[in-house]
Amino acid sequence: xxxxxxxxxxxxxxxxxxxxxxxxxxxxxxxxxxxxxxxxxxxxxxxxxxxxxxxxxxxxxxxxxxxxxxxxxxxxxxxxxxxxxxxxxxxxxxxxxxxxxxxxxxxxxxxxxxxxxxxxxxxxxxxxxxxxxxxxxxxxxxxxx
Amino acid sequence: xxxxxxxxxxxxxxxxxxxxxxxxxxxxxxxxxxxxxxxxxxxxxxxxxxxxxxxxxxxxxxxxxxxxxxxxxxxxxxxxxxxxxxxxxxxxxxxxxxxxxxxxxxxxxxxxxxxxxxxxxxxxxxxxxxxxxxxxxxxxxxxxxxxxxxxxxxxxxxxxxxxxxxxxxxxxxxxxxxxxxxxxxxxxxxxxxxxxxxxxxxxxxxxxxxxxxxxxxxxxxxxxxxxxxxxxxxxxxxxxxxxxxxxxxxxxxxxxxxxxxxxxxxxxxxxxxxxxxxxxx
Numbered sequence: 001x002x003x004x005x006x007x008x009x010x011x012x013x014x015x016x017x018x019x020x021x022x023x024x025x026x027x028x029x030x031x032x033x034x035x036x037x038x039x040x041x042x043x044x045x046x047x048x049x050x051x052x053x054x055x056x057x058x059x060x061x062x063x064x065x066x067x068x069x070x071x072x073x074x075x076x077x078x079x080x081x082x083x084x085x086x087x088x089x090x091x092x093x094x095x096x097x098x099x100x101x102x103x104x105x106x107x108x109x110x111x112x113x114x115x116x117x118x119x120x121x122x123x124x125x126x127x128x129x130x131x132x133x134x135x136x137x138x139x140x141x142x143x144x145x
Numbered sequence: 146x147x148x149x150x151x152x153x154x155x156x157x158x159x160x161x162x163x164x165x166x167x168x169x170x171x172x173x174x175x176x177x178x179x180x181x182x183x184x185x186x187x188x189x190x191x192x193x194x195x196x197x198x199x200x201x202x203x204x205x206x207x208x209x210x211x212x213x214x215x216x217x218x219x220x221x222x223x224x225x226x227x228x229x230x231x232x233x234x235x236x237x238x239x240x241x242x243x244x245x246x247x248x249x250x251x252x253x254x255x256x257x258x259x260x261x262x263x264x265x266x267x268x269x270x271x272x273x274x275x276x277x278x279x280x281x282x283x284x285x286x287x288x289x290x291x292x293x294x295x296x297x298x299x300x301x302x303x304x305x306x307x308x309x310x311x312x313x314x315x316x317x318x319x320x321x322x323x324x325x326x327x328x329x330x331x332x333x334x335x336x337x338x339x340x341x342x343x344x345x346x347x348x349x350x351x352x353x354x355x356x357x358x359x360x361x362x363x364x365x366x367x368x369x370x371x372x373x374x375x376x377x378x379x380x381x382x383x384x385x386x387x388x389x390x391x392x393x394x395x396x397x398x399x400x401x402x403x404x405x406x407x408x409x410x411x412x413x414x415x416x417x418x419x420x421x422x423x424x425x426x
Binding site: 069 | 178259264390
């Protein structure tokens with residue numbers, strides 16, 4: 001070990017979007033070829049970290065990266081049907097942000113909801129809609145690459 | 146990081162296995178935001194040089210060298226219990242492995258109440274799961290079938306303070322009953338990094354040749370290191386959720402975190418009611 005070990009590493013946290021100055025619009029986050037069916041991608045180049053995956057139905061969906069239960073990265077999980085399953089406790093999250101299955105629980109807590117992001121795919125490129133005040137996506141909104 | 150603890154917890158911290166401290170050799174160990182110079186003296190005692198500061202209490206027990214860290218600078222409130230197997234020829238010595246984790250050391254503790262992770266992380270869904278908290282100790286018992294550590298697995302794990310956990314396990318592994326003991330210990334380097342010192346010892350199987358015994362023990366040590374690595378991978382890729390949404394199948398996570406909190410405040414600020422009667426979750 002070296003003295004470098006005494007430099008405290010910075011820990012990740014789900015970045016707060018209210019600190020972003022980005023205008024409303026569609027932001028390019030990946031190329032279509034980067035996310036195949038049943039694959040997930042961690043996206044850092046966005047005001048907050050997100051996970052984007054392609055379901056069995058080929059549709060892309062996006063959520064906050066870190067699981068609202070115990071904080072694991074959903075990008076390390078597996079796509080299950082059209083939802084994504086957390087690697088830590090197998091909570092399964094649907095694209096609308098609702099937890100839709102917990103293998104070891106009788107009931108799903110009503111608070112088990114995370115933030116979802118609208119994803120669009122056009123001409124081989126993947127975009128995520130960003131609006132600081134969570135206004136709904138405008139299909140013809142400005143596109144940033 | 147606004148919600149990080151403002152200090153390192155109070156308790157006994159393992160500096161290493163006692164066989165690694167040889168007379169006359171000065172070891173530099175990183176911990177608590179500083180370098181600790183540790184030396185075994187001619188009279189076999191261990192000295193810890195902290196420069197201008199009063200030396201911290203040192204203890205050798207259960208094959209480990211430990212130091213008492215206390216932000217208040219007071220004498221230890223408790224001693225870890227002696228584990229007879231650590232002094233028995235019927236058992237192997239602890240085999241040690243180290244892991245460096247970039248996170249606050251409190252992340253380790255959650256596992257004690259976390260029955261839901263055994264299936265997804267270790268492919269070993271629990272069957273029975275119990276928790277109990279008493280003063281400075283927190284105990285978890287569980288039964289499971291594990292593809293890595295064996296079927297009919299029984300495990301009893303106890304924290305004594307915030308950083309010294311020992312486990313007794315029994316399982317049927319490779320057609321053979323195996324009894325083992327783990328030591329899950331850590332030392333914080335900074336508030337956002339810690340080193341785990343993980344020990345595994347196995348009860349020797351009567352009638353086995355020395356060669357087979359060594360291979361059997363090593364096989365089980367490797368299996369444990371693999372299972373532990375599965376946890377480390379999760380800890381490296383997560384954020385801390387201060388107030389998690391829990392479900393009806395989760396263990397007493399909030400209760401556990403309150404119990405751990407006693408080591409992060411001065412003694413006079415420890416709240417009452419931290420104990421938890423043993424029960425199944």
